Amino acid sequence: MLAGKTVLLIIGGGIAAYKSLDLIRRLKERGARVRVVMTAAAQHFVTPLAAGALSHEPVFTELFDRAAEQDIGHIRLAREADLVILAPATADRMARMATGFAEDLAGAVLLAARVPVLVAPAMNPAMWAHPATRRSVATLKADGIAFIGPMAGAMAERGEEGLGRMAEPTEIAEAAEALLAAGGALAGKHVLVTSGPTHEPIDPVRYIANRSSGKQGHAIAAAAARAGARVTLVSGPVNLPDPAGVEVRRVETAREMLAAVEAALPADAAVFAAAVADWRVAAEAGQKLKKDGNAIPPLALTENPDILAGIARRVAGRPRLVIGFAAETQNVIAHAQAKLARKGCDWILANDVSQDGGDQSGIPGGVMGADRNAVHLVSAAGVEDWPTASKAEVARRLVDRIAEALDRQETLGRQENP
Ligand SMILES: Cc1cc2nc3c(=O)[nH]c(=O)nc-3n(C[C@H](O)[C@H](O)[C@H](O)COP(=O)(O)O)c2cc1C
Structure with a gap:
């Protein structure tokens, strides 16, 4: 583009x-x-x-x-x-x-x-x-x-x-x-992006999911490709076209997403924009669960792998810049700061999904699926409030910041090891 x-x-x-x-x-x-x-x-x-x-x-x-x-x-x-x-x-x-x-x-x-x-x-x-x-x-x-x-x-x-x-x-x-x-700002860099929801199966026909549309993650992958990066996009099930010039790996579950992310490393920067399900059903039924006369099946859950923390805490092969997303409905900044520390990532892009995302829908969670987004960039350096903008604009801004951060690291590295 x-x-x-x-x-x-x-x-x-x-x-x-x-x-x-x-x-x-x-x-x-x-x-x-x-x-x-x-x-x-x-x-x-x-x-x-x-x-x-x-x-x-x-x-x-x-x-x-x-x-x-x-x-x-x-x-x-x-x-x-x-x-x-x-x-x-x-x-x-x-x-x-x-x-x-x-x-x-x-x-x-x-x-x-x-x-x-x-x-x-x-x-x-x-x-x-x-x-x-x-x-x-x-x-x-x-x-x-x-x-x-x-x-x-x-x-x-x-x-x-x-x-x-x-x-x-x-x-x-x-x-x-x-x-x-x-000649773009990310020429020669590999950027890994995750996007969309995950689907965690209950049985062969039912699954647990969330409202993530993948629009923000896909926009980031597209913006990184336009800036000249080689981009791998690991995407959960979404209803979006593949961004131009991006290598797309399609997955369903959190465990598949983790495997695809690990296979795509090494990367210079990784942006974890996917809304990965925290839990999956402990014992997925091999056959469709039947209603007729049976007791309501209990849905015992178990924890999914934490992809963001897993990659951010790697000793070998950690991308130089690891960026997470936090979708919160209250205390957005405090939760994002806690998440930054807990996960060990470099930046968190936090957004308040209790807002309607500017789509006038008034639906809580409306940011998910909307075309606009109001985010805060939370890092060790502090909190930046970005103005509400289209998801494409948020993506462009983030990509500019990624390019600056990678450049700065390279310059510092050269100065330290002349
Ligand atoms: C009918 C016609 C077709 C022409 N087609 C071409 C062409 O395809 N390629 C070309 O190099 N010159 C072509 N010329 C010659 C150029 O128009 C001419 O060299 C002109 O000085 C180019 O100036 P410019 O590059 O500033 O436009 C054509 C001339 C005429 C009369």
């Missing part, structure tokens, strides 16, 4: 420019804000009006634009983006780019950009194969510019075929996501 990211799309003057209009939509549906720059040649193929209507933003075409220079400026245009995409990249543009020309807005922006740049070339196969283009591409690659395509296939020119087609908009959007993730 490109949620919250700004992509600056530079449309060049090739016949494939029409595909870049679709690329605007593909980027926006992934959550990106898209700003468009069009070259003079591009405007022979598609109009700024179409690009503006699709991006919902003004389109920039002129370097010497007084209004834009006062308000935006070509340098700011480059700096305010998280990623620049050049699509289609013409042979001419790549040659100018490799030389460092900045005679128009696209050139100036490309030269001023300090963020990742993704180039999607599109041209006739003879132009692509020409030694001059080969030199441009080699120079740009050495400068750290990322490429997607060109692809093989039929050309716009009648009867011509070969290497030179622009990559499809979906492929370019996916490459953009991968490029941003690779």
